[in-house]
Amino acid sequence: MLSMPSDASETIAAKRALRAELRERRRIRPAGEREASAASLTEQLVAITSELNARTVACYLSTPDEPPTRAYLEWARANGVDVLLPVSRDDGLLDWAAYDSDDEGEDVLGLPVPLGGIVPPIRVNEVDLMLVPAAACDRSGMRMGWGRGYFDKTLGSMDRRPPVYAVVYDDEIVDALPREPHDQPVDGAVTPSGLHRF
Numbered sequence: 001m002l003s004m005p006s007d008a009s010e011t012i013a014a015k016r017a018l019r020a021e022l023r024e025r026r027r028i029r030p031a032g033e034r035e036a037s038a039a040s041l042t043e044q045l046v047a048i049t050s051e052l053n054a055r056t057v058a059c060y061l062s063t064p065d066e067p068p069t070r071a072y073l074e075w076a077r078a079n080g081v082d083v084l085l086p087v088s089r090d091d092g093l094l095d096w097a098a099y100d101s102d103d104e105g106e107d108v109l110g111l112p113v114p115l116g117g118i119v120p121p122i123r124v125n126e127v128d129l130m131l132v133p134a135a136a137c138d139r140s141g142m143r144m145g146w147g148r149g150y151f152d153k154t155l156g157s158m159d160r161r162p163p164v165y166a167v168v169y170d171d172e173i174v175d176a177l178p179r180e181p182h183d184q185p186v187d188g189a190v191t192p193s194g195l196h197r198f
């Protein structure tokens, strides 16, 4: 792991290097390991949703390399839990769409999105739980994403924040991450091995 950088440009470079390493690690993660962890990740996502008695959650539609969320999303639909999913905009902000059909398209960055309607942006302020994608998080709760600041801006603009949990693989919880002033912390992480509160 990299040493802690001291100034802003070093921090940005350190994040970039770490993201490249994490992206590669996800890319080469053996399919067998991914599949073996999928069921326990789903159980953990269901457990935190049930524990918080969440009626509405924000989550994401996973890409093949990300910790898989689709089985959880199906559970949510079958159990009357409303789900909002992010749709990247090219101005750096997120729209949110309801998970109300299996039809998928791609957003401006090529990420999977539901083809249901975009909901009024205020709705994300009313969710009971946010399950956010991340590249890594550290034991103090710092989250590092994929480098466009979508979730920092979303979380930074919310005045009443629900519990926010990053969804990552176990080896993506690290001791310390390079940190910039705008970085928004999370309350914990959900991994295949369990729930981690920071």
Ligand SMILES: Nc1nc2c(c(=O)[nH]1)N(C=O)[C@@H](CNc1ccc(C(=O)N[C@@H](CCC(=O)O)C(=O)O)cc1)CN2
Binding pocket: 016, 019, 060, 061, 062, 063, 066, 086, 087, 088, 109, 111, 112, 133, 134, 145, 146, 147, 148, 149, 150, 151
């Ligand atoms: N499934 C899923 N949906 C999601 C996210 C996600 O992480 N996963 N997002 C979570 O925020 C948003 C999209 N975020 C993105 C952030 C960066 C890049 C990207 O292309 N990054 C550059 C590297 C930039 C850098 O290192 O500075 C790259 O990968 O080449 C793509 C999407 C919204 N939807």
Ligand SMILES: Nc1ncnc2c1ncn2[C@@H]1O[C@H](COP(=O)(O)OP(=O)(O)OP(=O)(O)O)[C@@H](O)[C@H]1O
Binding pocket: 015, 133, 134, 143, 144, 145, 146, 147, 148, 149, 150, 151, 152, 153, 156, 180, 182, 183
């Ligand atoms: N609240 C904010 N207001 C304005 N710009 C921001 C804000 N948060 C982040 N940014 C900008 O977004 C860029 C990416 O930020 P950062 O590297 O922290 O993203 P990230 O957390 O990895 O990405 P994401 O949230 O999309 O997963 C930075 O260059 C930063 O200047």
